[in-house]
Amino acid sequence: xxxxxxxxxxxxxxxxxxxxxxxxxxxxxxxxxxxxxxxxxxxxxxxxxxxxxxxxxxxxxxxxxxxxxxxxxxxxxxxxxxxxxxxxxxxxxxxxxxxxxxxxxxxxxx
Numbered sequence: 001x002x003x004x005x006x007x008x009x010x011x012x013x014x015x016x017x018x019x020x021x022x023x024x025x026x027x028x029x030x031x032x033x034x035x036x037x038x039x040x041x042x043x044x045x046x047x048x049x050x051x052x053x054x055x056x057x058x059x060x061x062x063x064x065x066x067x068x069x070x071x072x073x074x075x076x077x078x079x080x081x082x083x084x085x086x087x088x089x090x091x092x093x094x095x096x097x098x099x100x101x102x103x104x105x106x107x108x109x110x
Contacts, residue, residue, distance in 0.1 A: 001076075003058050007040070009076055010056040010063055013090075014040055017054060020091075020108045030102055050101045054094070063090065067097035 001009075021034050021044070031047035040056030053066040057073075063081055065072040074081035074090045081090035091108050098106040 001061060003061075006061045006076075007056065007058055010040060010058075013063060013076075013081060014042060014054070014056065016110050017042060017094075017108075020110060024106065024108060028106075030104060030106060032098070032102060032106075044098065046098075046101045048101070048103075052094070052097055052101065065090070065094060065097065068101055069097055 018034075018036065021032075021042075024030070025032065032044060034042055034044045036042055042054045044052040044054070046052075050068055053064075055064050055066075057064050060073070062073045062075055062084065065074070072088075072093055073084045075084055076082075082088070083090070083093065091110060095106055095108045098108070
């Protein structure tokens with residue numbers, strides 16, 4: 001996969017994530033905010049001031065997730081974004097990290 005193909009795939013996934021975050025904000029009382037930043041970055045901020053950063057990393061052909069509990073890298077595999085270390089699903093890990101930082105259960109699903 002070349003860089004342009006990866007960027008298109010990653011940008012589509014980040015747009016999907018944005019839609020998931022919008023749906024979450026529309027249907028729950030959790031105090032979460034997010035901001036889209038240039039270069040394929042989504043910054044999610046919680047009431048307690050903590051943040052989760054999701055970004056496209058073109059050189060590695062991965063989407064990276066940075067949270068209080070650590071950093072995670074995901075590659076596209078058969079229509080999903082799969083963790084490079086544990087083989088975990090991007091949305092499951094992001095939901096877990098968001099729940100930890102919000103102090104309440106949060107589930108994101110594409």
